[in-house]
Amino acid sequence: MDRSTLLYLLEKFRxxxxxxxxxxxxxxxxxxxxxxAAEDLSLPDxxxxxxxxxxLHNILTIPAAAPQRPRLxxxxxxxxxxxxxxxxxxxxxxxxxxxxxxxxxxxxxxHNHTAAVQRILLPDSSLxxxxxxxxxxxxxxxxxxxxxxxxxxxKAFFETRTDPQRPFIVESNGxxxxxxxxxxxxxxxxGLYACRVTVMTGKVQVHxxxxxxxxxxxxxxxxxxxxxxxxxxxxVAVADALAWTKGEIVLRHASLQELMQxxxxxxxxxxxxxxxxxxxxxxxxxxxxxxxxxxxxxxEKISYKPKIRFTxxxxxxxxx
Numbered sequence: 001m002d003r004s005t006l007l008y009l010l011e012k013f014r015x016x017x018x019x020x021x022x023x024x025x026x027x028x029x030x031x032x033x034x035x036x037a038a039e040d041l042s043l044p045d046x047x048x049x050x051x052x053x054x055x056l057h058n059i060l061t062i063p064a065a066a067p068q069r070p071r072l073x074x075x076x077x078x079x080x081x082x083x084x085x086x087x088x089x090x091x092x093x094x095x096x097x098x099x100x101x102x103x104x105x106x107x108x109x110x111h112n113h114t115a116a117v118q119r120i121l122l123p124d125s126s127l128x129x130x131x132x133x134x135x136x137x138x139x140x141x142x143x144x145x146x147x148x149x150x151x152x153x154x155k156a157f158f159e160t161r162t163d164p165q166r167p168f169i170v171e172s173n174g175x176x177x178x179x180x181x182x183x184x185x186x187x188x189x190x191g192l193y194a195c196r197v198t199v200m201t202g203k204v205q206v207h208x209x210x211x212x213x214x215x216x217x218x219x220x221x222x223x224x225x226x227x228x229x230x231x232x233x234x235x236v237a238v239a240d241a242l243a244w245t246k247g248e249i250v251l252r253h254a255s256l257q258e259l260m261q262x263x264x265x266x267x268x269x270x271x272x273x274x275x276x277x278x279x280x281x282x283x284x285x286x287x288x289x290x291x292x293x294x295x296x297x298x299x300e301k302i303s304y305k306p307k308i309r310f311t312x313x314x315x316x317x318x319x320x
Contacts, residue, residue, distance in 0.1 A: 111135045112154070115266055115288065117245055122149070124161055126168060129245045131155040131187075132266050132288075154265065155187030155196075157245050175224055178205045180215070185241065192261050194226040198241045249286040249295075256280035256308070256319070259299070263317065267292045273308075273319035281305050 112118045112130040120128050123142040130136060134154025147163070149156075151172040160168040160179050168179035172188040175195040182202025188195050197206050198221040206213040206222055213222060213231075221241070223232040243250040251262060257277035264270055266288060284302060286295060296310045311318050 106140050107137050107150075108140050109135060109137045109152070115268070117247065117288075122147075124163065124166075124168075126161045127159040129157040131157075131244055133264075133268060151186050151188055153188060153190070155185060155189075155244070157183070157185040157200075157242070159183040173226070175206065175208055175213075178207065180204060184216075185245075189261055189265070191226070192257065193229075194224045196221065196223045198236060200238050200242060243285070244288070247288045249284070249288050251285075252283050254280065254282045256282075256306070258282075260319070263292075263295075267295075269315075269317050271317040271319050275306060275308070275319060279306060 110118075110120060110130065112132065112134045115132045117132070118130045118134075120130065122128055122138055123140060124147050126147070128136065128149070131154050134156055135152040136156055137150040137152060139148065145166060147160075147166055147168045149158070149168075149170050151170055156170075158168070158170065158179075160182065162181055170177045170179075170186045172186055173194040177184065177186055177195075177197050180203050182204055183200045184202075184204050185198045185200070186195065187193075187198075195206075197204065197216060199216045199218055201218055203215055203217045205215050206224075213224070216222060219235050219238050219241075221234055221236050223234075225231065240250045240252060249262060249266060251258065254262070255278055256273065256275060257280075259280060259282050260271040260273070260277065269292065280303075282299070282303060284298065286298065300309060308319050311320070
């Protein structure tokens with residue numbers, strides 16, 4: 001009921017001119033007002049009943065036609081106002097709270113420009129750990145039917161808050177990973193692969209608008225190529241998959257291309273080589289805090305198939 005209609009009906013009731021239907025409208029309005037106000041004030045049941053009785057006594061039962069002294073009328077209206085005004089205030093507060101439009105969701109971009117991992121708490125209280133030189137986007141308002149995070153580049157680990165009504169989705173290069181209750185990581189590196197999803201706990205579904213790659217469970221990984229290379233499914237050691245979130249570098253049977261990507265990811269340096277980057281079989285575990293030169297020394301010592309050397313020329317890392 002709008003304000004003008006309410007005032008009109010109250011005036012008619014004061015004059016004793018309300019129809020039965022109009023009286024019912026006033027009763028319904030008072031029922032709603034009493035209910036909303038009592039809930040807002042957290043009153044016990046007996047206080048709610050007393051409040052309604054006071055309202056009925058002080059507002060609805062004011063004699064309309066009986067002659068009254070002006071002072072008595074003023075006192076009655078003041079008494080009614082003393083009961084009604086706090087309720088109107090509570091009702092208006094509730095109206096403003098629940099009728100205000102929800103804040104517009106905007107996209108926020110977070111960049112990790114360092115070699116160390118960064119932890120961020122997403123608006124829905126899920127945890128995200130960003131790898132070195134990683135960028136993600138997410139909405140600032142925790143609204144909508146889904147919780148969408150965009151991985152722009154790099155890799156990120158997610159430990160999601162369970163909300164069956166609002167799926168948690170990570171999108172990278174058009175590939176979506178939908179969480180069905182889990183912790184997992186998503187990686188995307190230009191020139192290496194379009195998307196790599198690794199599940200640590202629970203399960204996820206990996207899909208695009210065009211098709212479905214299926215469901216992954218604990219310790220399963222899928223690598224989706226950027227070009228015409230073959231899609232790869234394999235299993236991994238969960239401890240190895242989580243190592244980078246704890247400041248470690250772990251490679252197992254990595255190709256030269258993956259080794260070069262690790263150096264670019266961790267140290268922000270681009271390596272160049274004339275060797276076949278698809279070859280190689282490198283396994284190592286290092287602390288991510290190790291200086292670049294120490295890492296290169298270790299790789300030179302352990303490398304074979306092919307054996308490699310490094311040299312720096314004008315801030316360019318050459319592998320031969």
